[in-house]
Amino acid sequence: MAKQERAVRTRRLILEAAGAVFDEFGYESTTIAQILARAGVTKGALYFHFASKEELARGVLDQALTLEGILPQESRLQEWVDVGMVLAHRLPAEPLLSASVRLSADRKARDLFGTSWPAWIDFIAGQLAEAKAQGEVLPHVDPGATATLFVGAWTGVEILATAHDESGALEKRIALLYDTFLPGIAVPGALRNLDTSPDRGARVWKLHQAQHHARQEEAAAATA
Amino acid sequence: MAKQERAVRTRRLILEAAGAVFDEFGYESTTIAQILARAGVTKGALYFHFASKEELARGVLDQALTLEGILPQESRLQEWVDVGMVLAHRLPAEPLLSASVRLSADRKARDLFGTSWPAWIDFIAGQLAEAKAQGEVLPHVDPGATATLFVGAWTGVEILATAHDESGALEKRIALLYDTFLPGIAVPGALRNLDTSPDRGARVWKLHQAQHHARQEEAAAATA
Known part of the structure; x- marks a missing residue:
């Protein structure tokens, strides 16, 4: 796998873990340690992509509105x-x-x-x-x-x-x-x-x- | 005010404070100290009515479904x-x-x-x-x-x-x-x-x- 592709996958893995933990515990109660444990990545890898819990939440929200999959229809x-x-x-x-x-x-x-x-x-x-x-x-x-x-x-x-x-x-x-x-x-x-x-x-x-x-x-x- | 009536009012005051704090911070992040500060009552008064954060939340939920105010209609x-x-x-x-x-x-x-x-x-x-x-x-x-x-x-x-x-x-x-x-x-x-x-x-x-x-x-x- 190319280096860049691996970085994209790691980023997505971290966001999915963050999403699952936010989903379960709410934003306020979630800790970076919980996200690390869920994602199974190193602290270094997480902080390479996201500087803070705030950035993780923004990352999750940016993925939110995906209109992918809507095919054009006459109606x-x-x-x-x-x-x-x-x-x-x-x-x-x-x-x-x-x-x-x-x-x-x-x-x-x-x-x-x-x-x-x-x-x-x-x-x-x-x-x-x-x-x-x-x-x-x-x-x-x-x-x-x-x-x-x-x-x-x-x-x-x-x-x-x-x-x-x-x-x-x-x-x-x-x-x-x-x-x-x-x-x-x-x-x-x-x-x-x-x-x-x-x-x-x-x-x-x-x-x-x-x-x-x-x-x-x-x-x-x-x-x- | 009779003693009993005062107790009912204090209980309601505490529940309203708990409701406002749960509403703002979510259940998990809310502390009893925050509810005390919001209600402006003593610790003793709070624990007289509610033994724990769990009991406070149940108290709020019990007030929830109030159908008071619905008058009978033909339709x-x-x-x-x-x-x-x-x-x-x-x-x-x-x-x-x-x-x-x-x-x-x-x-x-x-x-x-x-x-x-x-x-x-x-x-x-x-x-x-x-x-x-x-x-x-x-x-x-x-x-x-x-x-x-x-x-x-x-x-x-x-x-x-x-x-x-x-x-x-x-x-x-x-x-x-x-x-x-x-x-x-x-x-x-x-x-x-x-x-x-x-x-x-x-x-x-x-x-x-x-x-x-x-x-x-x-x-x-x-x-x-």
């Missing part, structure tokens, strides 16, 4: 559904995502670093505004207020689902969140064609991974 | 709206309510004490089941799953609103949560008559307080 509402469903699919398996939700909800961490919410709200407000421009959204719906509401609701539904820990619970509950929100947001014609089944996130993510892999192979073949 | 859906709107009205002014939401969302505290969610979910599931029985709810709606979804969404919307701290924000956002949920839940005829305006909670709460006060005066007059 902007379907893309909005896909954002929340792909995240619901990925979160239980990715400690960095779940830690960033937790850090945003942690009052102490939030006062220090802000949250990943504003970027997420802006993104969804943009999707809803585009959906409205192409006639998919009811006239009285305010894209900004609805995006803020949705990000809050998504976050709370995730917190409760994680607290109760059934497998697949998050995808089912987020699917129900969309099914409950959509009749208040979408025009009936747009509603009919939306796919909000609980496995939507898994399918979109799998397709995205396959396309990503194919592009990588193509690039490798081109340089061979 | 069960209106009562469901009133639960969430009265809570949205009261929470910003009552540290115990906001602390109990925070303690439920705090992973460490949750592992130790459980949360106030199950009781809240059961109550709302009961309201939705009654609303369904009297024909106010769409046939495909599952009262239990919808109650769980709603409590999660309410919690997350509260967490985001508190993080951003505009006054009156919570009542506006919870009103929008109902407006967005209801078309996916209520039959159109029931929907038309519901009052979901942002000041609904304040009005219902004021009326409840007035009735409560009147009953107290009546009781006092009867014993005079």
